[in-house]
Amino acid sequence: MKKVLIIHTGGTISMLQDEQTGSVLPANVHPLSGVSDLLIDIAEIDEEIIYSLPSPQITPAHMLELAVFIAGKRADYDGIVITHGTDTLEETAYFLDLVMDTEKPIIITGAMRSSNEIGSDALYNLIAAVRTAVSENAANQGVLVVMNDEVHTAANVTKTSTSNIATFQSPQFGPIGLVTSDMVLFHHKTLPRPLYKNVNKISKKVYLLKAFAGMDQEVIQAIHLLKPDGLVIEGMGQGNLPKQTVSALQKVIEDEIPIVLVSRCYQGIVQPTYGYDGGGKQLKDMGIIFTNGLTGPKARIKLLIALEYTKQHSLIDDFFKNGV
Template sequence: MTSDAVTSALHRPGRRSALAIPLMAFVLWSGCIGAAAQAAEPGKDASAGGLPRILVLATGGTIAGQADARATGAYKSGQITGEQLMQSVPGLDKLAKLNAEQISSIGSQDMNDKVWFALARRIQDAFDKNEADGVVITHGTDTLEETAFFLDNVVRGDKPVVIVGSMRPATAVSADGPGNLYEAVQVAADPRSRGRGVLAVLNDKIQGARSVTKTNTTSVETFGSPNDGPVGYVDTAGGIRFMTQAASFRRATYPLPAGEQLPRVEIVYSHANMDAVPIEDAIKRGAKGIVLAGVGDGNTSKPALDALEAAARKGIMVVRSTRVRSGFVTRNVEVDDDKNGFVVSEDLNPQKARVLAQLLIASGVTVPAELQKAFTATW
């Protein structure tokens, strides 16, 4: 995109002038990425022999946010379309043939089953009908890891699915969204990304869906994989560097349940002086599963453990996870999981353990050994 094209885009009806600063800044940035775009060798569309076809599915989030006058740094999520986001990033057309579709326009704190199902169905349909060689999803950062993990467990096939967001809105002077989006398309277009499941690309790092998590409230360096580290790195000068072979990655996939809603699974957060009330309340409200965000190795108080054991006896799935950011929850160390009928989350944090529990319940998996096998890392 030339500087004239960007200037023209800035003055289209309905576009706020606040976009001018970040977009014009990226005219300069495009000079840096131009050489990299020409040097890159993204995966070719086997049917046409040209650039790969990348479907961009926009859901909203900070990456599509605009400034709000209520406070310094305030913004409203999901105000800019996926098409506008693509137009704000010079050089994307050199990486791939792009097509953008708007799935939703929400902040990711409002992410829900309906949007998840829409994303999963659209991605699967695009792959099954050979409409795209890869997919990029623009998304808010608050629940990005949950969406990535959900899609990783339901989308079949080995074509790349890359989820991307930003910590600063599109109208910020130092917006990180354009750079992140460029790199996300770069990764989705690379044939080496096939067979790796859903990937998250932000701040020059490529993270796996199972491990990635948000670690800081505001920093652009927020996403990390505490137990595994990034699966790769991407930058405009050096290109893409994967740290592992795709062949070492294995995953199971689950069918989408009928309707637009997953079973109710509650997360209960453990703390000092905890009683059984949150667990009893979850049972009364019809929870089909309970995930314990436990202390340490997924532990909690005796009253809470007793209540969880009672829940398991009623056929409610109980998963022990941990509120600690890193480490594995291990069976039968501090808690007698075999006796109590519990499942341990291994390396999955509570929010991802909840997603997997929902899918397993919806799939009718009830045998304890099979449940535990599903939670066990497969690499």
């Protein structure tokens, strides 16, 4: 029988609803800790609790600590399952996918409803994640997210609803697999992905900014004064910004601060199509780095990692051209 390590980090999946107030709070004892008897027919289970944090409190430094922890444990297990809060689950999954060099399955799951709420998805998602972790077809697929009977890649999955249990979706390409009552069925294979090994710290400051109608240079100037190491902007459409932002962006670039552009649309990629002031072609010619289908939060994660390797613009540009 295969052996799986479950790593708990916190989140709704680790919380309970207060019956009097209705609020959902961390439990004194993890409600899913010690459920290995329910998994005995699937795998031999060990458990570790390394954090008990609501996921808005998870930082890239925590993500790196988690990666290091997994690296020290993975030789003893056939697969790893991580329970995590849903608010930043996709960022942690993508971070691990970029830095973890492993053929063994690494599965992340969570819950939209705490363990004692009516219709809780907590235990069900955990069981589905363990079943995926022991699936032969989950190997060499990178870090996967298993929620609501679906298997998603870390690069493509995103939280789409504030409360619906079917919140995790991959709008661009859909899930790569399904969890049924008697099997884990993969209908796609992931492409080879870039790996950025030997990241031993996350020390840079990168801001994420969303473009809006009427946006001018003031907010970019304010961020520039904070002396960031990098900036990610969710632009409009195919990658366009109001023309009033251009002069401030140029000054950021002149200070050799990389700017990465994604789209605020949840489908499609940015392209240097439009040649007007603030259009994608002008932004690309200025030296703004275009992504390849990442969301803003994931582009920020990738830029944080890239900056630990280099500050050279051309190399950072290559980071974002090299897959997702």
